[in-house]
Amino acid sequence: MKKINPYTLPPWLRQIRAVASQVVLPIAIFQGFRTIIFPTTFDVLILGILIFLACAFHLDWF
Template identity: 65%
Template structure:
């Protein structure tokens, strides 16, 4: 498997990735609070997806 290099991406895509990395944690917090008060299956699924994406950004898999 080839190693991922974020600098090989176009500049606009690197900027979009950076903006998404900044906003994913507040979205996770908001979704977690919403899931605590209104725990539906959809909310739990969205929270799980947000957490996985946040971990991927943190470990630089995306």
């Protein structure tokens, strides 16, 4: 699998990626608290997706 070089991406896409990597962790924490208080299947699914995205940004998968 080819590793994506972030400098070859357009500037607007690099900015979206940077903002998303900073925003996904606080949203995941908020969703975790919400899932503890109001556990529904939809909340658990969203929390799983947010945790996956946070790990992917931290490990530079995206």
